[in-house]
Amino acid sequence: MTVSGAAASLSQGPTQGPGPWFREHDVALADVTLRVAIGPPNGDPFVWIHGVGRSWRDAAPLLSALLPRWSIIAPDLRGHGGSSHTPGKYLIRDFLGDVKVLLQQIDRPAVIYGHSLGAMLAALVAAACPDRVRAIIAEDPPSPAYLEQLHLTPYEPLFRAMQRLAGSTRDVSAIARELGDVVVRNDAAGVLRLRDIRDGAAIRFSARWLCDLDPTVYTPILERHWRDGLEFPEVWSRVRCPTLLLAGDEAAGGMLPAADARDIMNRLADGTLIDFPRVGHQIHWLAQEAALRAVLGFVESL
Numbered sequence: 001m002t003v004s005g006a007a008a009s010l011s012q013g014p015t016q017g018p019g020p021w022f023r024e025h026d027v028a029l030a031d032v033t034l035r036v037a038i039g040p041p042n043g044d045p046f047v048w049i050h051g052v053g054r055s056w057r058d059a060a061p062l063l064s065a066l067l068p069r070w071s072i073i074a075p076d077l078r079g080h081g082g083s084s085h086t087p088g089k090y091l092i093r094d095f096l097g098d099v100k101v102l103l104q105q106i107d108r109p110a111v112i113y114g115h116s117l118g119a120m121l122a123a124l125v126a127a128a129c130p131d132r133v134r135a136i137i138a139e140d141p142p143s144p145a146y147l148e149q150l151h152l153t154p155y156e157p158l159f160r161a162m163q164r165l166a167g168s169t170r171d172v173s174a175i176a177r178e179l180g181d182v183v184v185r186n187d188a189a190g191v192l193r194l195r196d197i198r199d200g201a202a203i204r205f206s207a208r209w210l211c212d213l214d215p216t217v218y219t220p221i222l223e224r225h226w227r228d229g230l231e232f233p234e235v236w237s238r239v240r241c242p243t244l245l246l247a248g249d250e251a252a253g254g255m256l257p258a259a260d261a262r263d264i265m266n267r268l269a270d271g272t273l274i275d276f277p278r279v280g281h282q283i284h285w286l287a288q289e290a291a292l293r294a295v296l297g298f299v300e301s302l
Contacts, residue, residue, distance in 0.1 A: 021067065024082065027075075029101050031089065035082030036102070039063075039072035044134070045106045046070035046299075049099065051116030052217060053162055055081035055209045058115065061288045065296060073110070075102060077117070079214035087216045092117070093229050096124050103132040111299060113137040115284065116255065124230065127238035135242040135302050137295060140281050143260035144232045146250075148224065154184035154253070158194065159218050165207070166215040176200070176207035197253070202285065233260070236267040243271045244298040246283050246291065253280030272298065 119141035180195035248254025
């Protein structure tokens with residue numbers, strides 16, 4: 001599908017693909033083809049943007065509550081899911097360019113919900129294309145300070161293991177077992193493996209989407225130049241639309257320390273902050289009911 005063809009698809013709703021609710025389209029951009037899932041045209045556009053190593057299906061805990069009221073559009077980011085691979089082009093600004101083009105194919109300003117990388121992209125596109133964005137929901141965006149110290153956190157060994165396992169053709173169960181065995185901490189308190197802090201279903205879900213992932217997606221993250229050319233946290237000062245910021249607990253695996261969340265709030269023109277004590281980075285999975293209550297209350301206020 002060409003970009004011009006995508007305009008009709010994104011405006012008029014699903015035309016092809018599996019399942020009764022979502023249709024998946026291949027949308028050709030300048031240097032990448034994105035897989036984009038489109039739900040039934042039930043209302044105003046609502047764009048979901050997943051985090052690193054996932055796919056559009058990471059929105060599963062939210063979809064049943066959003067489908068009756070919103071027209072959901074959910075891309076697999078480049079290098080992820082059904083989208084094509086572009087080795088060497090996985091800086092945040094590369095993902096941002098794709099999101100900008102997709103927004104131009106939507107006939108009305110959209111609400112954008114982004115998790116992790118998706119949350120940073122939501123802020124960036126809201127700042128760059130204010131006429132295309134009605135509001136944003138930013139779930140646990142990694143702060144610059146956190147990313148600079150990533151090598152001191154459990155995410156460093158986890159991301160290295162995920163990079164090693166990405167693109168594997170092995171059975172999902174085998175990948176999940178190896179992923180669960182990853183040592184994320186080894187200190188005086190003892191050895192902590194991923195299976196000690198995440199349940200088997202969550203690990204299996206991660207393993208499934210590692211099968212489709214380009215391993216080099218993790219390279220700029222681990223080499224700490226993922227944000228090259230972008231001004232964080234200054235970008236939040238240029239976000240003028242209503243913003244819901246969902247912050248996980250750093251002690252439980254959140255990537256947005258409390259001080260950094262408060263800094264974002266001080267920069268936003270119209271911000272609402274919800275903290276999730278004892279909840280880690282995957283808020284929409286780990287605290288589904290509370291996250292949905294916050295999201296629904298926010299979007300119904302627009």
